[in-house]
Amino acid sequence: MRFQDKVVLVTGGTRGIGRAITEGFLEEGAKVIVLYNSAEKEALELKNKGVYTVKCDVGNRADVIRAKEMVEKEFTRIDILVNNAGIMLLMPFEEFDQTNYERMLNVNLNGTIYVTYEFLPLLKRGKSPSIVNMASNAGIGTSANGTTFYAITKAGVIILTKRLAFELGRYGIRVNAVAPGWTETDMTLGNKSEEEAEKLREIFRSKTVLGITAKPRDIANVVLFLASEEARYITGQVIVADGGRIDNLTHSL
Numbered sequence: 001m002r003f004q005d006k007v008v009l010v011t012g013g014t015r016g017i018g019r020a021i022t023e024g025f026l027e028e029g030a031k032v033i034v035l036y037n038s039a040e041k042e043a044l045e046l047k048n049k050g051v052y053t054v055k056c057d058v059g060n061r062a063d064v065i066r067a068k069e070m071v072e073k074e075f076t077r078i079d080i081l082v083n084n085a086g087i088m089l090l091m092p093f094e095e096f097d098q099t100n101y102e103r104m105l106n107v108n109l110n111g112t113i114y115v116t117y118e119f120l121p122l123l124k125r126g127k128s129p130s131i132v133n134m135a136s137n138a139g140i141g142t143s144a145n146g147t148t149f150y151a152i153t154k155a156g157v158i159i160l161t162k163r164l165a166f167e168l169g170r171y172g173i174r175v176n177a178v179a180p181g182w183t184e185t186d187m188t189l190g191n192k193s194e195e196e197a198e199k200l201r202e203i204f205r206s207k208t209v210l211g212i213t214a215k216p217r218d219i220a221n222v223v224l225f226l227a228s229e230e231a232r233y234i235t236g237q238v239i240v241a242d243g244g245r246i247d248n249l250t251h252s253l
Contacts, residue, residue: 002228004029006127009071009078011035011058011115012085013051014042016185017134020216021082022046024224033075035067035085035115058085059106064114068122077125080227083112083157084134088187090146101149108153112160124171130227131168133161133177137242140179154179158238165236174235176226181242182207183214208243 003025013022013034019042025032026049035056036043043053052074056067071078086108089100112133123129138147139154161177168175182188182204189197204213222241225231 001029002224002230003080006030006079007033007075007077008080008082008227009033009035009115009119010082010084011056011111012037013082014039014046014053016187017180017183017216017219018082018084019046020220021084021223022051024217024220025080025227026051028224030080031075033071033078037085057107058111058115059103061110061114061118064111064118068118071119072122075122077127078119078122079126079129081116081119081123081129081131082134082223082227083115083131084223085111085115086134086154088147088150091149092146093148096149104150104153105156108150109156109160112157116164120168123173126173128229128232129171129173130231131164131173131175132223132226133157133175134223135161135177135179135238137179137181137240137245140238140240144182161238162236169235174226174231176231176234176236177238178219178222178226179238179240179242180214180219181240181245183216183219185216207245207247209246210243212243214241214243 008025008030010022012018014036022032033052035054037057047053054067054070057063089104091097091100135157136154138151139158161175165175201213205211222239
């Protein structure tokens with residue numbers, strides 16, 4: 001029960017890695033707030049488990065401000081913020097689509113900025129406050145074809161993490177990031193058949209030195225560690241959790 005009496009805010013906490021993060025905190029005693037955009041069914045399921053849910057497009061600052069006002073009426077502080085919300089729209093460089101690029105930029109990077117900025121006053125009131133941002137190994141070089149612009153947004157999350165660690169350390173706020181490799185989620189598997197999904201798994205297994213792919217809980221476990229008191233001396237770090245990708249450009253930060 002590492003998070004007994006802790007108040008945790010998770011963006012995009014209804015599906016995939018975000019859902020595993022939300023459930024992990026619940027299992028360990030936290031009071032959890034989830035910001036979600038479109039997963040109504042999943043949000044209702046979490047609400048029935050005691051999660052405080054708020055519909056919010058994190059890429060829209062006005063939406064984030066509204067969500068913050070709603071949360072502040074119910075909670076006096078936030079101890080842990082997990083900026084997990086993100087989207088990936090495949091787009092080869094030579095097929096640049098400004099609308100899709102700006103949508104990824106708004107959700108993945110700007111959304112992390114908006115949520116952190118607006119909820120910072122509540123974090124300053126937190127007990128041993130901590131921020132964990134969701135980056136990607138794409139942001140440090142390892143990436144499949146068609147993910148260049150997605151990688152750019154996640155590289156921004158990585159440098160934002162490091163800069164926030166410098167700027168917010170004076171308040172005792174730790175800021176770290178997790179950079180997952182390919183993980184079995186709704187975003188990566190979509191509507192694929194089991195046969196198609198297994199082919200994808202095999203492709204990505206072959207790219208790791210461990211010969212395995214990640215489940216959402218594998219990534220959630222890293223997030224929970226970084227948010228916990230066990231990581232009280234860790235800040236400004238990016239933990240790569242990708243099974244040891246062998247096709248990386250560099251994992252040197």
